[in-house]
Amino acid sequence: MTATAAPARPHTRASLGAQLRTLGVRPGGTVLVHARLRGLGFLCGGPEAVLGALRDVLGPDGTLVVPTHTPENSDPAGWSNPPVPEDWWPVIRAELPGFDPAVTPSRFMGAFAELVRTWPGARRSDHPQVSFAALGPAAERILAGHARADMLGEGSPLARLYDLDADVLLLGVDHGRNTSLHLAEYRQPGPPRHRLGGAVRTADGGREWAWWDDVDLDESDFARLGTDLEATGVVRLGPVGDGTGRLVRQRAAVDFAVPWLARNRRTEDA
Template sequence: MTEDVRLADELRALGVRRGATLLVHASLGGTALRAETLRDALLEVLGGEGTLVVPAFTPENSATSSAHLRRVAGLTESERTAFVAAMPAYDPALTPCLGMGRLAECVRRSEGALRSAHPQTSFAALGARARELVEGHPVTSHLGDSSPLGKLMETGAEELMINVGFEVCTSFHLAEYRIPDTPLRKYRCVMRGNGRSEWFEYQDIELDDSDFELIGADFPRMRMREGKLGNAAAMTFSIGDAVDHAVKWMTEKRR
């Protein structure tokens, strides 16, 4: 049995079906999986009516994110100023998402892929519903109902996690927008505007994934499928189920 056929069979065993819309998180380090082979197997199982979506986040494209602050830590004031001045503006067609793993970058660079315009939390998609899902991503909604993540929930999409745990479950962030009094914070990103790089400031909720592992530990196993892709652990579940569970958990237990 060839690798692509085996992967397709394993994806179907995990509940991935033809015509589905699927958000995939993957960390391929330490596995035998190759990004291009996995992408092709996913597209084969989803078929022409399906859609493959990946997070294509770029948190370093910011002056306020923890990723940016780590990069400038230890620099003098003049060095920091020069670093910020030289930062390239976010470009959906060109800005890599290397921190999201090899599969995400592979999908982003694939022929026909579309990507949302958010300078920090964009999504890339291939397939029938790609344009519908990624267009109109407002800067002031990283991962809210008007973002691609919100649209994924509305369409009944599933989430596939490969070699990663719930601590990086993007769907839980959508729950944060549904909790009363979630604090706001200021963000500052560099974007392309008027033919040049421009810094843009905006407010959105303060995203907090510090308790996601605990939320995932309480997620009912009956609402997910667990299995293997090659030598990597994998699980699938409904984004709607994940958000509903996280809203309840945060309402009861998050301080």
């Protein structure tokens, strides 16, 4: 049996905090974090070490935000990974539990996002597919009034983060996971739209199926967009654990992405 090489060193709350300060996380600021911790090496305390480090750097006046999306709470007719038989669709629509921001777990967002969602004092927006959770004094301002039919646009937490001049921190992921770039899609003239559905919890504790029209989101070119964004020098890159952290002002990313999408997607569609 071949022995597995030991990591170079364990990473602690203190050492991670020092790296995040060097990267440029701002005390008292607001930061939206997308994290895949597997590439960060051995974390002494796992996701809790990362959360503790970020809260240490942000301080009591800072606010931490994460995506806590629930993409499986959607019309099964559109499922492709994997698809389900058509004769299942009525059963799923009738029985899928209604989204409850207090208890519904996020899916595919990672252990760090789930830790923040369940942390004492965390708040969560009430969108059935693309909710966000936050810890800190700006949480309510960011999360309140998350519009169902404008889910990542001007009625969403992403726009409130833009208003607050927040940062985006990518840990172990690239801009392909940068949800804020969707805000730039909403800021295109006449973006394509489609019909969406999801199960929601009613005020009396029941559930119902809700439908709405929204922008047809497409992140397939976000990694390429991010490469061009980084070439402008507005993204700070540095070590976090054994991985790479990327820190960028959300406004800078969105403001760059609006003309980039208009230019590149128009060219591709021509």
